[in-house]
Amino acid sequence: MSKTAILEFDGQKYEFPIVVGSENEVGIDIEKLRAATGAITLDPGYKNSGACQSEITFLDGEEGILRYRGYSIEDLAGKAGFLEVSYLLIFGELPTKAQLEQFEEDIRKYSLVNEEMKNIIDGFPKTAHPMGVLAALTSALTAFNPKSVNVENEREMYEAVCKTMSKFLVIATWTYRKNMGYPLNYYDNTKGYVENFMHLMFELPTGPYKPNPAVIDALDKLFILHGDHEQNCSTSTVRMVGSSHAGLFASISAGVSALWGPLHGGANQAVLEMLEEIQKNGGDADKYMAKAKDKNDPFRLMGFGHRVYKNFDPRAKIIKKAADEVLATLGVDDPILQIAKKLEEAALVDEYFVSRKLYPNVDFYSGIIYRALGIPTDMFTVLFAIGRLPGWIAQWKEMRVNKEPIGRPRQIYTGYPLRDFKPMDQR
Numbered sequence: 001m002s003k004t005a006i007l008e009f010d011g012q013k014y015e016f017p018i019v020v021g022s023e024n025e026v027g028i029d030i031e032k033l034r035a036a037t038g039a040i041t042l043d044p045g046y047k048n049s050g051a052c053q054s055e056i057t058f059l060d061g062e063e064g065i066l067r068y069r070g071y072s073i074e075d076l077a078g079k080a081g082f083l084e085v086s087y088l089l090i091f092g093e094l095p096t097k098a099q100l101e102q103f104e105e106d107i108r109k110y111s112l113v114n115e116e117m118k119n120i121i122d123g124f125p126k127t128a129h130p131m132g133v134l135a136a137l138t139s140a141l142t143a144f145n146p147k148s149v150n151v152e153n154e155r156e157m158y159e160a161v162c163k164t165m166s167k168f169l170v171i172a173t174w175t176y177r178k179n180m181g182y183p184l185n186y187y188d189n190t191k192g193y194v195e196n197f198m199h200l201m202f203e204l205p206t207g208p209y210k211p212n213p214a215v216i217d218a219l220d221k222l223f224i225l226h227g228d229h230e231q232n233c234s235t236s237t238v239r240m241v242g243s244s245h246a247g248l249f250a251s252i253s254a255g256v257s258a259l260w261g262p263l264h265g266g267a268n269q270a271v272l273e274m275l276e277e278i279q280k281n282g283g284d285a286d287k288y289m290a291k292a293k294d295k296n297d298p299f300r301l302m303g304f305g306h307r308v309y310k311n312f313d314p315r316a317k318i319i320k321k322a323a324d325e326v327l328a329t330l331g332v333d334d335p336i337l338q339i340a341k342k343l344e345e346a347a348l349v350d351e352y353f354v355s356r357k358l359y360p361n362v363d364f365y366s367g368i369i370y371r372a373l374g375i376p377t378d379m380f381t382v383l384f385a386i387g388r389l390p391g392w393i394a395q396w397k398e399m400r401v402n403k404e405p406i407g408r409p410r411q412i413y414t415g416y417p418l419r420d421f422k423p424m425d426q427r
Helices: 033-037 073-079 082-091 097-109 117-122 130-144 154-180 193-202 213-225 233-242 248-260 267-280 285-293 314-330 335-349 351-355 362-372 377-401
Strands: 004-009 012-020 026-028 057-060 065-068
Touching: 004 033, 012 033, 065 073, 065 082, 065 314, 073 213, 073 314, 082 097, 082 154, 082 193, 082 213, 082 377, 097 154, 117 130, 117 154, 130 154, 130 248, 130 377, 154 193, 154 248, 154 377, 193 213, 213 314, 213 362, 213 377, 233 248, 233 377, 248 377, 267 335, 267 362, 267 377, 285 335, 314 362, 335 351, 335 362, 362 377
Parallel strands: none
Antiparallel strands: 004 012, 012 026, 057 065
């Protein structure tokens, strides 16, 4: 006999089925709550509401666990490349050697972006934030790919995935080139995906560009770590927009806009802005550690702790090592990064931070790496979006294939009851 939950409301008892996930997560299925009782649940921020059942990502914040399709993030970051993990997220299984080679080849096939897209990016001022430009360019890709994707046709879906993976990388880097006043680069089919990112970003017509292998490896790991993170704000946005049967580019564009917010993808930008503020005010890390512990001080230490992970962020453990390797390899002598290292070292041993499990998170370390590479602060969230892209695609695909209904949250109305209209002379 299956378990049920019993709700007693207004003198009546109602039974609702229990849904148990493959990792023993328990949910109460209230799909028929309103029809049965006339009532709805009220859950601001949907912190206790499951909008879907998903096979993509498992996250346990209490235990510090993150898995994609059943594989631990530690194994994936240590043993696989970004495109390999992208294939896993989107299609459900790790690719064979032949499948991965074909995936890379097909991404290259669609890497050219229509020249008319340059007219759109030229319309933005140099001062435009790269995330705003990226959201607009992603949406504009719809105009050059107007055919709606038939999600039940595997070939069409596969081609749409390859187009999105290739073109998004190009236009993401174009936001940086626009900001810097550089000519726009094109995807180089002789290079790998992450190496292409470096080439698209930094190669100038004045000479060849050869990225450091340690940097490529660190970015590869960072993109993997950002690949998916369950039903967060931007992912939920992609699914919500896609539930109206909006196209893939339009849905991804909405995800970019959601990611832009400082409470979501903008967190790594906030870390560097905090470090720059500390440097501007004398660079005393100890002083700001004390301010962070003072409950009467409004200062917040950005990049420490996580609203989901109650212990150490498992992604931070991996990327800390990569950050150390990048700094050592590049020999960067940057006072901002020295402040970051002091804050990190202090937080890992300070009783106040340790007891509250306020450990450095993935945003802290990703910000350090991006800074060391000379990437402008307002580009940080764009790099986050590149990493998150396969997760957004996977979630959109799953939602459409499962034929999930259009998203339509309810509300509790708290405004005026019916009132009489007042003519203008009585207002």
